[in-house]
Amino acid sequence: MKPQLTLGVSLKMYFGYQQTLEWSRQIAEIVGHHPATQQGQVELFVFPSLPAIAPTLEAFRGTVMKVGAQNMFWEDAGAYTGEVSGAMLHEMGCGYVEIGHAERRRYFAETDKQIADKTTAALRNQLIPVICIGEAERCSAAQAIEQAVEQAHQALGPAEKQGLSGDAILAYEPQWAIGAKEPASADFIGEVCQGLAQRxxxxxxxxxxxxxxxxxxxxxxxQLGSRTGGLFLGRFSHQPAAYKAILDEALIFLNNQADRS
Ligand SMILES: O=C(CO)COP(=O)(O)O
Known part of the structure; x- marks a missing residue:
């Protein structure tokens, strides 16, 4: 069955190695037994720090949770010290890779061109790119949609020109709402996500x-219901109980969808 809801997590650089494994063990236990995950209707992924990818893959083996990286390089091999290729991520069993997070733009000066090259490399290596888009400053929903659509086209355009096919996730993350106390309002998120989905x-x-x-x-x-295709979680997934609470909401969402159809 096609997934109807996506829940992704980026652990960013918050956890140590053992902490990542402990979190993964606890979340694997929850995911393995939760009714929301039983019929293939939720798509789950997690992005740990690079050195923890292999044991995280192991921890989630046999569950629906997919594992990926928070970043990758745009070439598949060569003299690129410190970088990680999509080819290796795919070889290891990763299914997803995050591209162009606002923190990569801010601290590593990633450009639209680099983000497009990485998106192309992800698709070339059968990885699903999770492309981060979203405005830097608060603005109207219509302006947010325009900016995010432009970013998405910039990221995916070259791959599309090359005829590279594959699924992609567009993570709408208004930059002013990242690392904040609260998310953007449900009405704003709903309007922007629905506008983006249309476009x-x-x-x-x-x-x-x-x-x-x-x-x-x-x-x-x-609060959002079907106005979004899912969530990309950061800090508020660190507590396993919080993650379970979100899966409980996912189950209600799926049951509501089933009632409607
Ligand atoms: O950037 C995010 C996910 O990639 C969101 O992080 P926070 O939920 O911690 O704000």
Whole structure:
């Protein structure tokens, strides 16, 4: 069955190695038994720090949780000290890779061109790119949609020109809502995510899904309902109980969808 909801987590650089493994063990236990995960209707992924990818893959083996990286390089091999290729991530068993997070733009000066090259490399290596888009400053929903659509086209354009097909996730993350106390308001998120879905989903050679990130946590999915394709979680997934609470909301969401159809 096609997933109807996506819940992703980036652990950024918050956890140590053992802490990542402990979190993964606890979350694997929850995911393995939770009714929301039983029928293939939720797509789950997590991005740990690079050195923890292999044991995290192991921890989630046999569950629906997919593992990926928070970043990758745009070439597949060569003299690129310190970088990690999509080819290696794919070889290890990763299914997803995050591209162009606002923190990469801010601290590492990543450009639209680099983000497009990385998106192309992800698709070339059968990885689903989770492309981060979103405005830097607060603005109207219409302005946010315009900016995010432009960023998405910049990121995916070259891959599309090359005829590279594959699924992609567009993580709408207004930069002002990342690392904040609260997410953007549900009405704002709903309007932008729905606008983006209208403009960006459909017509592409693969599946496209728009999800929301930026201080997302328990309670948000219930407020948003089907106005978003899912959530991209940061800090508020660190507590296993919070993650379980979000899966509980996912189950209610799926049951509501089933009642409607
Ligand atoms: O940037 C995010 C996910 O990639 C969101 O992080 P926070 O939920 O911690 O704000």
């Amino acid at each position: 960006l989903v459909g017509g592409a050679s693969g599946e496209r899904r728009v999800i929301y990130g930026g201080s997302a946590g328990p309670g948000l999915l219930s």
